[in-house]
Amino acid sequence: MSAGPGSEASDLAELEARLGHEFRDKTLLTAALTHPSLAGLKGGRGLGTYERLEFLGDRVLGLIVAEMLYRTFPQEDEGALARRFAELVRRESIARVSGAIGLGRHLRLAAGEAGSGGRDNPALLADAGEAVIAALYLDGGLDAARRFVEPAWRPLVAEEIKPPQDAKTALQEWAQGQGLALPAYALISTEGPAHEPRFEVEVRVEGHGKATGSGKSKRTAEQAAAAAMLTRIGAGGSRP
Incomplete structure (x- = not known):
C-alpha cells in the first residue's frame, strides 16, 4: 500500500x-x-x-x-x-x-x-x-x-490479422487428420459463487490420454483443456 x-x-x-x-x-x-x-x-x-x-x-x-x-x-x-x-x-x-x-x-x-x-x-x-x-x-x-x-x-x-483459430477446432481437425475419434469433453467440477463460477473440464483424445482446463464458463474451460492437449501432443499454435 x-x-x-x-x-x-x-x-x-x-x-x-x-x-x-x-x-x-x-x-x-x-x-x-x-x-x-x-x-x-x-x-x-x-x-x-x-x-x-x-x-x-x-x-x-x-x-x-x-x-x-x-x-x-x-x-x-x-x-x-x-x-x-x-x-x-x-x-x-x-x-x-x-x-x-x-x-x-x-x-x-x-x-x-x-x-x-x-x-x-x-x-x-x-x-x-x-x-x-x-x-x-x-x-x-x-x-x-x-x-x-x-x-x-x-x-x-x-x-491478429486473421481470426485466431480456436483450440477446440484445431484439436478436432488434428484428431480427424490422425484418423482418431473426436475429442471427448467432460465437466469435472464447478466451484465458486453463483455470480463468479469456475468450471474445470477434461478432454480425452484416443491414444493420447487426457488434459484439463478451467475457465469462467464451460466454453472457456473446454478451450483451455483443448489448448493444453494441443501442447501435450505437440500440435500447438492455438490458444484457449
Whole structure:
C-alpha cells in the first residue's frame, strides 16, 4: 500500500491520467484496486474490494470490444468475430493491458499478498483490470470506459490479422487428420459463487490420454483443456 494519504492521492492522480478519466467518486477507483486480502484485516472491515466490480467490468469490456470488432471487421461473419472476441477478453489479454499501464504498483494488497509477488500476478492484474473498467463505467458512464478500453485494446486487435483459430477446432481437425475419434469433453467440477463460477473440464483424445482446463464458463474451460492437449501432443499454435 502507499506510504500515506498524500502519496496515495498522488498515485491515484497518476493512474487517472493513464485511464483518461478524473473520478468524481474516488472510492470507486480505490475499491477497484483493493484486493480481498486487505478487507479482512483489522481496521479494514467494510473496505470495498474489486470482487463485485470485476463482475460488472467483464461485461462492460465485452460490450466495448464486441463493438470495436463489429466496426473494425465489417466483412467477417459471426464465427470469425467470436474467435477474435474470445482472444481479446481472455484473462491473459486483460492482464497484459493492466501490466502496460502499470496497474500492479497501484494495487492495495495485504503484506503477505504483496510479498508473494501479487503485484505481478497475472490473475490479480486481470481481476483488478476488469474492476477498474467497471469503476470507469460507474463513475463516467460507457463513454469513460470506452475512452480507456478502445486505445488500450487497439494494439491487440491489430496483432491478429486473421481470426485466431480456436483450440477446440484445431484439436478436432488434428484428431480427424490422425484418423482418431473426436475429442471427448467432460465437466469435472464447478466451484465458486453463483455470480463468479469456475468450471474445470477434461478432454480425452484416443491414444493420447487426457488434459484439463478451467475457465469462467464451460466454453472457456473446454478451450483451455483443448489448448493444453494441443501442447501435450505437440500440435500447438492455438490458444484457449
